[in-house]
Amino acid sequence: MPVDPKQRRAARHAQPADSAAQQTRRKAPITVDRITDAALEVVATQGYDALTMRSVAGMLDTGPASLYAHVVNKADIDELIIGRLCAQLVLPQPDPAAWREQILDVCAQIRDQYLQYPGISRAALAMVSTNLDVMRVSEGMLGILLAGGIEPQTAAWAIDALSLYVSAYALEHSLVTQRQSKAGDDWVLSRDELVSRFTALPEDQFPQTRRYANELTSGTGHERFDFTLGLIVDNLTRTRPPA
Structure with a gap:
């Protein structure tokens, strides 16, 4: 049975499994500003301990090697994120x-x-x-x-x-x-508990x-x-x- 032309057109315009927004994000060029944005997002959501070249690259849907065309190393990213905060x-x-x-x-x-x-x-x-x-x-x-x-x-x-x-x-x-x-972590005591112990x-x-x-x-x-x-x-x- 012949396929309806409208169905053919819909198929051509259908988005793949990834959303258009995800495609746009992947295709956007890597820049120092985007690296800084990604680094701050890592720290905000996962803490500073999670900040690595790999975690920043992951936020940008790329590999760590892609970052080295724009930043020297992790210390360079440290300076960039502190600079961003200072700028505000x-x-x-x-x-x-x-x-x-x-x-x-x-x-x-x-x-x-x-x-x-x-x-x-x-x-x-x-x-x-x-x-x-x-x-x-x-x-x-x-x-x-x-x-x-x-x-x-x-x-x-x-x-x-x-x-x-x-x-x-x-x-x-x-x-x-x-x-x-952290559940069950009893190293941080309340003030009442500290007073009681003292x-x-x-x-x-x-x-x-x-x-x-x-x-x-x-x-x-x-x-x-x-x-x-x-x-x-x-x-x-x-x-x-x-x-």
Whole structure:
């Protein structure tokens, strides 16, 4: 029986098993921006530990070899993803009257960016980056501190100290969250359990820990973060680097 011409036309225009969107994604050229997008998606959905050349390539429906025409290695991707996050930060015009609030706000922005991507602050640790987006943030922070009358050497080291603390804080937060998400993992204790354990310690060996158990375990949200940054920033005007 002859096939109806409409059926023939429908067959020619029928999509294969893969959707048109999937075909378009596969055929789209690999670029640095797409590699960065894919890397951030890996971290957002699977955590930083899952970030490899292979996992990024998988997000792009290609093989790892395809990435090497655009990036050098995994460390290069680390710099790209931190650069992408830095590009999204809003840097103020340095104001001598508001420099303290400005520097704390920039640090809080960096913290919030890191917390969106579990463990991503590891990529920033021990990185001396020449990525322009990363350097834009360092330049902005330096300008804020200098506007506040901080000595240049003190300001330079302060940026390093603040960056290290923000990265460490975000990393600890991601590790705790990761452990809390695992059923049966009892390494992360509630505050009530910590207080109970501290107050049960032998009094002759741990008198201060028992007495100040509530103080030792206090702090909600980002209170400890704000406290520590405040300690650093409030001492900058009194700090002098060694000669």
